Amino acid sequence: MSLKIEISLVLNETKVEASVGVTESALELLRREFDLCGAKLACGEGECGACTIIVDGRSRNSCLTPAVDLDGRDVMTVEGLWTEKGVDAVQQAFINEGAVQCGYCTPGMIMQARYLLNRNPDISEAEIIRGLEGNVCRCTGYKKIIAAVKGASRIQEGSPG
Amino acid sequence: MLPQNRFPPVITEYVNATSLEMALEALADGNGTPLAGGSDLWAQKDNGDGRIGSRLVNLNRIDELRGISVNNGFVRIGALTSISEILENQELAGSVALLPKVADRFASDQIRNVATVGGNIANASPAADFVLPLVALDSEVEICSNGRDPRKQALSEFFTGPGKTILGADELITAVIFKIPQKNFHGVFCKTGPRPALEISLVAMCLTGELHNGILDNSRLVFGAVGPTVICCTNTESLINGSQIDDELVAGALDMMAGEISPITDVRASKWYRTHIARTFLEQELIVCRSK
Secondary structure, eight states: OOOEEEEEEEETTEEEEEEEETTOBHHHHHHHHSOOOSSOOSSSSSSSOTTEEEETTEEEEGGGSBGGGGTTOEEEOGGGGOBTTBSOHHHHHHHHHTOOSSOSSHHHHHHHHHHHHHHOTTOOHHHHHHHTTTOOOTTOOHHHHHHHHHHHHHHHHTSOO | OOOTTOBOOOOOEEEEOSSHHHHHHHHTTSOEEEESSOTTHHHHTTBOOSOOOSEEEEOTTOGGGOOEEEETTEEEEETTOBHHHHHHOHHHHHHOTHHHHHHHTSSOHHHHTTOBHHHHHHTOOTTOTTHHHHHHTTOEEEEEETTEEEEEEEGGGTEEETTEESOOTTEEEEEEEEEOOOTTEEEEEEEEOSSSSSOOOSEEEEEEEEEETTEEEEEEEEEESSSSSOEEOHHHHHHHTTOBOOHHHHHHHHHHHHHHOOOOOOSSOOHHHHHHHHHHHHHHHHHHHHTO
16 A cells, blocks of 8 residues: 545636555546546657646656655646637647547647746747757657647637638 | 666655655665656666666755856756756856856757756766866766765766766765866866757767966866766867967877777767867867967
């Protein structure tokens, strides 16, 4: 029986509590306790970005994030981007561009794109390519993904994608 | 379920430290493992390498370990400062641009946002990118423990082998400190690997010094991933210092450097390839110095 720690956090704008294993990753916690299966386990060692989430405004690999360290933090997963107002600009842009092939990398790509646009709404193509370096698409559909992030930037500004 | 060749550590106690004092107390009996960003520790934890003690000591809420300050010509980087914070720091961008440049080559956004300066040092990978410029800047590591005075150790003497350091089991790195370099400071960082991001360096090099009229003085030549620890090529430095960088000096420096590094062949690259890249980096950067 491994050691359990009680934590509370704000998860997708809702305050939640959980009992977490001391060696558990944030990724395991999200999927086990909260049924949030957007973040994906792919490489499990921070190489691919499929598990990207945003914690206290910074993107990170949830597979390498100790679940216990989420205590008191503000956590956003891809599920949190879809609100009453509809899908997020990044999600809409991915739909518009058809920037999804097998889909496994998509939630991580969207979260990293969200992070990049939060920091710089007027992001250049070079900055997008650079910012997505930690996310791997094994279908290699990068062109549409990059176009989608650019499109999201335009949607945010109010022009029609 | 974990694959069968994995061995999750047995952790029986968790301390969420809110002050340095609390962390040092939790580490005092030598059974504690400090947790900073977790990007190394969580990737290693299931490999059964025995480096995780029975008490996990979370440092992430200790604000006094964070941040970059400049005082009396010295820069102090708190151990918990992330690589992203180095990359975004305006003060460093002006006075020690080498550090943000290295941070820019470090892993990915997601890793830079959590990986810490102290963690990159404590993990003691021979391929730790951020260690190279800090060694080249003659940094000292500030080390604290419960009930003893803090001590300072030259970073160049901190590492004893892959994953091994002089840090005691009850000790914690609290900061790195170095002098702001001179106005004519020249510092470059080169690394190579199979992918632009997230590459574990096959070879990394940092060359620094005071550069005037094509002559490098007080140089530091530090290599990563070509030996069991970061390698300081002190003989090559002596050869370079104060000499006109002509073809003869470059050739001599390359040969001397090749004798000071000790690369191995492993899954990532061969000894021959590593030596070749090390020579290429040094030659390229000495030629850059010559033209300045």
